[in-house]
Amino acid sequence: DSGVTQTPKHLITATGQRVTLRCSPRSGDLSVYWYQQSLDQGLQFLIQYYNGEERAKGNILERFSAQQFPDLHSELNLSSLELGDSALYFCASGNQNIGELFFGEGSRLTVL
Amino acid sequence: GESVGLHLPTLSVQEGDNSIINCAYSNSASDYFIWYKQESGKGPQFIIDIRSNMDKRQGQRVTVLLNKTVKHLSLQIAATQPGDSAVYFCAENTPDRSYKLIFGSGTRLLVRP
Numbered sequence: 182d183s184g185v186t187q188t189p190k191h192l193i194t195a196t197g198q199r200v201t202l203r204c205s206p207r208s209g210d211l212s213v214y215w216y217q218q219s220l221d222q223g224l225q226f227l228i229q230y231y232n233g234e235e236r237a238k239g240n241i242l243e244r245f246s247a248q249q250f251p252d253l254h255s256e257l258n259l260s261s262l263e264l265g266d267s268a269l270y271f272c273a274s275g276n277q278n279i280g281e282l283f284f285g286e287g288s289r290l291t292v293l
Numbered sequence: 294g295e296s297v298g299l300h301l302p303t304l305s306v307q308e309g310d311n312s313i314i315n316c317a318y319s320n321s322a323s324d325y326f327i328w329y330k331q332e333s334g335k336g337p338q339f340i341i342d343i344r345s346n347m348d349k350r351q352g353q354r355v356t357v358l359l360n361k362t363v364k365h366l367s368l369q370i371a372a373t374q375p376g377d378s379a380v381y382f383c384a385e386n387t388p389d390r391s392y393k394l395i396f397g398s399g400t401r402l403l404v405r406p
Contacts, residue, residue: 183336214393216396223382223396224337224382224396224399226396229393237393271337273336273337280325280342281327281339281342282339284336284337285336286334286336287336
């Protein structure tokens with residue numbers, strides 16, 4: 182158990198819909214990272230937050246947004262969903278500038 | 294966190310043999326590297342890391358080698374066991390402000406009994 186909690190574990194929705202994925206980092210970790218894992222892309226970095234502020238952005242679509250709340254949990258919002266958004270979405274947390282990231286079990290999103 | 298269905302290169306080894314998984318990284322300025330293991334149905338798990346001022350680091354049954362000249366990492370697993378079957382990813386950290394990890398495409402390791 183990494184200490185990172187993600188909900189929901191599975192989500193099935195239709196194209197055009199909007200979903201929110203939730204992540205609770207390990208106790209004491211200030212950084213939260215979101216990654217997308219799809220069949221042909223491996224683990225793609227989406228966005229990072231540190232202590233409530235956006236720290237880095239990767240290949241995140243404009244239809245996607247995220248935030249980190251004062252209690253350090255984070256939410257990833259995916260809107261106007263397309264079939265190609267079907268993937269595993271991982272949250273990771275860490276507390277070092279460079280160092281190990283601890284991953285949650287992922288949220289599997291299926292867009293029909 | 295299952296990775297079944299990913300179109301990954303696969304390494305098949307006999308139980309008890311040593312495994313070597315290779316990774317080419319992209320940024321010559323990267324200063325920190327990690328190997329992760331992802332088992333079916335789980336998120337990636339840390340195996341071992343290495344900083345760019347080192348060329349070798351050993352853990353329990355695992356060794357990471359770093360060749361900065363050719364931007365190459367390898368993970369060696371000694372006496373491979375069935376429980377080592379998983380997808381292995383290397384990740385690099387570039388020395389910008391963001392401290393994010395960029396992952397390679399992964400290698401699937403299959404251990405034959």
